[in-house]
Amino acid sequence: MEWTIHQVARATGTTSRTLRHYADIGLLAPSRVGANGYRYYDDAALRRYQRILLLRELGLGLAAIAGVLDERTDAVQALRAHAELLEQEAARLDRLAASVRETVRRTEQGEELDVTTSFEGFDASRYEEEVVQRWGREAHDDAQRTWRGLGEDGRAAHGAEADAIGRGLAAAAARGAAPGDEDVQELVRRHHAWVSLFWTPGAEQYRVLTATYVEDERFRATYEAYGPGTAQLLSDAAALFAERELA
Template sequence: MERTVKQVAQLAGVSVRTLRHYDAIGLLPPGHVAPNGYRYYGRSELLRLQRILLLRELDVSLPEIARILAEQTDEIGALRDHREQLERERRRLNDVIGAVDRTIEGLSGDESVGDEEFFTGLDAARSRLEQDLTDRFGPGVGASFVEAVRATDGWTREDYERMGDEGRRLLLRMAAARARGVLPDSVEARPLIELHYQGVQELWSPDATAYYRLGDVLLENAEQRAMIATVDPELPPWLSAGVKAYAIRQLGYRPN
């Protein structure tokens, strides 16, 4: 059965304009075009569209999708590959959700979370972050993080909850600024990023390079990004850009 471009758009939940764009760039040509100019799509085009939309859900760019589809001729094998990617993403998100839930429970004063479990969760989160920093920037940065953690060795649960409350209030102010249209590298945003930098300094004294790299960690580390996103899903890239701009303009970092 062949379908018109309008029917395919309704079936797939995309716009007619999107389908026309995919046709224009050679990503999804119709099965055939009638003399009156109507585009018609068959089963093979629908399967190709499904693969395109799956890859878009994985944030794959259109040029990269075109390359993947050109290289993969086995439809079933390709779909199995996509399914495995989705499974990996689901497992990652489940891990992130679990980490965020434990953090929220611990920092919200939930007495059902015992102190021992609270600190065990913090230790596990620290270990994951230390490993990420080491993998990303080398053992030197990971070692610096370990030194920073030692500054909190004497902290009580109340100390951590105070830090969490202060951090959340700052994130809420940042989210409000972002919603107003304040750019992360603007003069108006600078005092908020300054407060973030001061908060980091309570635990660690990062140089310009380390603080700039922290911008990547806030965006790319799943747990760090998820904790920020609980306040505002659009805040992680805003804060990441603000940290990098602050490192360049206020701390003298020079990107290569």
């Protein structure tokens, strides 16, 4: 049995453009291309795509994923290894959740943070390779220096602003707001300013960045956690903002 590129995209929550990009870089080729130009994926291709998604969930960049897949290890053995890594990641997320709950408790009771427990589960280095590949080493290092320089209060304020923007966009999406609505554009303006604390993107850079909020499963999950349609509204509204305000 085979599936078209649109069926695979719909079933996996990705986009046809992402699948075509994976084919272009040699990461995931369709099993065949029909005379009509349609791309088809068989069972073997879907199994490979599942491994790609698993490795993406673990934070690996595309180049690293290609290296793992090219090792041609036994499929069952590889899946067992992936499962172990996912279990390790689940444990890390449990520590992260406990850390955040402890921060909430201390904040509500007016206590200072405990540096030995407040950052359990955080691992900023896991995305380093991907950030460097996409935006450059200088952008990564500048962002890291800025983040370290914010201090606890600055980092908390930055996180609170991200949460406020996400909640505002979710409420707008729930009532069916359009990307060009004034209140939506104001939220996007705040989002651009939030990003610009580390790096100020121009029109095309901002459009590409916010497009990943829909195309990348991790970003989409982050924004969709606020409510259905949040990621898409932000991406569409940001494209409009970039055209009007940044071009």
